[in-house]
Structure formats: structure tokens, C-alpha cells
Amino acid sequence: MNLAVVILMKKITNNYFLKFCDIVERSMSDSSQFDDCLKDMINASFDDHNKVYVYTDTSHNMEVLKLDEYTKDFQKRRRNEIPNLKEHQPSAVDAVCVNKDNDWFLIEFKNQKLDSAVSESAKKMLSSVWLIAYLYSTLSEQISDEKDILKFARENITFITVVNSKKNEEFEETIGATWEKDGSFYTPQKFLQYKRYYFKDVYVLTEKGLRFFIESFE
Numbered sequence: 001m002n003l004a005v006v007i008l009m010k011k012i013t014n015n016y017f018l019k020f021c022d023i024v025e026r027s028m029s030d031s032s033q034f035d036d037c038l039k040d041m042i043n044a045s046f047d048d049h050n051k052v053y054v055y056t057d058t059s060h061n062m063e064v065l066k067l068d069e070y071t072k073d074f075q076k077r078r079r080n081e082i083p084n085l086k087e088h089q090p091s092a093v094d095a096v097c098v099n100k101d102n103d104w105f106l107i108e109f110k111n112q113k114l115d116s117a118v119s120e121s122a123k124k125m126l127s128s129v130w131l132i133a134y135l136y137s138t139l140s141e142q143i144s145d146e147k148d149i150l151k152f153a154r155e156n157i158t159f160i161t162v163v164n165s166k167k168n169e170e171f172e173e174t175i176g177a178t179w180e181k182d183g184s185f186y187t188p189q190k191f192l193q194y195k196r197y198y199f200k201d202v203y204v205l206t207e208k209g210l211r212f213f214i215e216s217f218e
Helices: 015-027 031-036 067-078 114-138 149-156 172-182 207-216
Strands: 038-040 063-065 095-098 104-110 157-163 201-206
Touching (some): 015 095, 015 114, 067 114, 104 114, 201 207
């Protein structure tokens, strides 16, 4: 079942996100393939291995850019330029969205238990930031007035791992409790080293929490 056909989907229309989309499209060897990168949150959450969607709420859906899809074009385009490309192909997150204040959200969906999800997500963190910086530099563009990409990431980029609540019932209260209490989010111990050093914030949501993220996104 293709859940891309939905009645309600929030569009991201701010210039920061539109510019990023333009950067990605212009970077592709065949710009006609860009539509494969422009997804919605539901389809970005698709688990290819198990053939299931981590997120399925059609009443709260949102446009995103599936950066992981772009790596296929990256591999194809750079195959003859980088030796051992298979070993060096960057990993990228499932979804990127940028709000009206130029706050970036890198979202990785994991249909796994929390510990495994955190370990797997860590592999894509810095690789995704590198790929974004690469895309802008290739076209001699700047992501902002700040030239230091790590400084920009510390001030503007949040990394979110979204896990399946059914596979993490024992952690669901932990993941949601902090949010309910003071408006902050749950950051696993392994993610603390990245918070405010490489990223503005790093935390975990279930697909239920993602619904509220989409609802409040501007």
C-alpha cells in the first residue's frame, strides 16, 4: 500500500528549505530524478527490510527531503572520481526538514529496539552533516552567513531518531516523560556526547511524538 496519497500534508514553503531542495536538485546528475528525493514523512519512514512504515498517521503528514535517496545519485555520479567508493559512500538520514527560522532537523527512522536504533543512528549523524556541507560547497553556496559548518550544526541542527513504539513499550514512558514534564526530549546516554558539541540537540521520539512535532512545525 502506498501511503503517499493522502489528503492532508503540510508543505514546507520557507526559503531555507526551498533553497536546500534547489541545491540537491542542481547537484544531481539527472535533475528529473529529484522527485525521488522529495517525499512525505510517511514514505520517508518506510523500512525496506521489513516492508513496513514506522510512521503511518495520514492526518499529520509533512513534506520532507529524503537525503538517503540522494546518496544513490551521489554514488552513481562519483563512481569514477573516488576510489573504493562503496566503502566511502556517505550514509544519510531518512528525512530533512528546515523551519522558518533556519533550524534544521535530521530525522532517522528505526524499526528497532531503542539500543539498536541509537547505535545505528549514530553512524549517520556526522555523515549527514558532511553531505549537506558538501552539497553547498560543490555549488559554491553557503548554508548561512556562518562558514564553519560545525558551528552552524551546533546552533541550528537537531538530530532526531524516531523509533517504533510497539517495539519499545518498556521505554515509551521514558521517551515521553521528560517531554510531558518540562517540554524537553529524551536523549539517550550514548547521544549526550553529540549534544551541543556537534548538534544543537539530539533526542529520540516514538512515531506518536512525531505527530506533535509535525503539528507544531512552522
